[in-house]
Amino acid sequence: MTERNQVETSHEPRSPLIGGSVALIAASMLTVMAGATISPALPKMAEHFSGVENAGFLVKLVVTITALSIAISAPVLGWLNDRFSRALVLKLSVILYAIAGSAGLWIDDLAVLMVSRSILGVAVAGAMTASTALISEWFTGERRSRMFGLQAAASGLGGAAFLSLGGALADISWNAAFAVYLLSLPVAVLVAWKVTDPPSLPTSKTAHQSLPSPKATGLIAGIVVLAFVIQIVFYVVPTQLPFLLGTMDVDASTTGLVIGWMVLVQALASLGYRWVSRLGFRNVALLSMVLMSAGMATVGTSESIAQVVAGLSISALGVGLVMPNLNSWISVSTSSANRAQAIGALISAMFLGQFASPLIAEMIIRGGGTAQAFLAAAVLALVTAGAVFAISTSKIRQSTSRKKAKDS
Structure with a gap:
């Protein structure tokens, strides 16, 4: 059996109508930049809460606490998805997203605001695990690869749009940026109207009966670790x-334009994933890490903005391919009964990587400057690519040995 179908043995239900597909993609758009959407408002927020002790530090936590909350709650939300209705988890999560996300419009207490941002993290974790699991259930093969490519592209473009809108609203007042989260209300209506569970989705009574094999568990763990490293590099x-x-x-x-260009290249790469996916998951992962390494090295050694843009473009190609690849890979490597739990672990690893990246980079910067952080990221990506290559080579040798033994 090929790498793309060796574990996937679940049903192949009739895919949802276009409305359901659009709803799942729209829900995905809400999630990736959920924490950073209000970043442009942080200076004004710090000024507003200047009477609070350590206000400058606490205001920064308003952003990072969301990512930490996602990392902590994603495995739990994955477990709930596998035992209850994934469509219901998604619907409730999008509604909670709108309430907790927009809370800054009427909250004027920094401690309460941080609580609301933690709740937002739970909503994001629920939306991410449920939408990804539902795409995994409703679609198979190349159609699934196409949907994951669309999901990654929409997430990137949506995140860039929300960040830009948040910046524009922040010019009005510190709390106006929180209005961006109200855009989730029409998405909530669409999700409630169009998203349903596949007819053969396992129930809570049977979900615990299908456990992944030790081999599959090792593969899932490897994918999760890979996601963690990728986010350290990318962030x-x-x-x-x-x-x-x-x-x-x-x-x-100009910095905003450069980041916008990178997001565009990343989205285009994600749209092309359905064709690149034919190389196989490990090969796509290897290609992505090599591209990310080359791009980071180019940025780290750059002496002009043109060289920076070139390096970011190369790296964005790798990121755009690797994100849908991780979702597809873990979907194929799990059964319907435990898929959302694995997706929850994947999401948790991604946000832990985002949380760890600036901490690691800061230690490197203190010793050699900002450019050294990009060079260190390039080395880490290259080492990871080498590990993926070594594992792939080992798998090929084992497969060849088993075939020879069988033939003899």
Whole structure:
């Protein structure tokens, strides 16, 4: 059996009508930049709460606490998805997203605001696990690859749009940026109207009866670790690029355009994943890590903004391919009964990687400067690519040995 179908033995239900597909993609758009949407408002927020002790530090936590909450709650939400209705989890999560996300419009207490951001993280975790699991159930083969490519592209473009809109609203007032989260209300209506569970989805009574084999468990663990490393590498860009470009006397608006270009390249790469996926999951992962390494090395050694843009474009190609690849890979490597739990672990690893990336980068920067953080990310990506290659080679040798033994 090929790598793409060796574990997948679940049903192949009739795919939902276009409305259901659009609803799942729209729900995915809400999630990726959920925490960073209000980043442009942080300076005004810090000024507003200046009377609170350690206000500057606490205001930054308003963003990061959402990512930490996602990382902690995603495995739990995955477990709930596998034992109850995934469509119901998605519907409730999108509604909670709108309430908790927009809470800053009427909350004027920093501690209460942080609680609402933690709740937002739970809503994001629920929406991400449920939407990804539902795509995994409703679609198979190349159609699934296409949907995951669309999901990754929409997430990137939606995140960029929300971040830009949040910046525009932040010019009005610190809490106006929270209005962006109200865009989830029409999505909630669409999800409630169009999204349903597949007819043969396992029930809570049977979900515990289908456990992954030790081999599948090892593969899932490897995918989860890979996701963690990828986010450590990738998140060097949004957290450190403005500082690197600052050393080149690049202004904030140009920095925004550069990041916007990277998001566009990433989205285009994701749209092309359905064709690249024919290479197989491990090969796509290897290609992605090599591209990310080359791109980060180019940025880290750049002496002009043109070289930075070139490096980011190369890296964005890798990121755009690897994100839908991880979702597809873990979907094929699990059964319907336990798929959402594995997706929850994947999402948790991704956000833990985002949380860890600036901490690791800061230690490197103190020793050698911002450019060194990009070079370190390039080395980490290359080492990971080498590990993926070594594992792939080992798998091929084992398969060849078993075939020879069988033939003899």
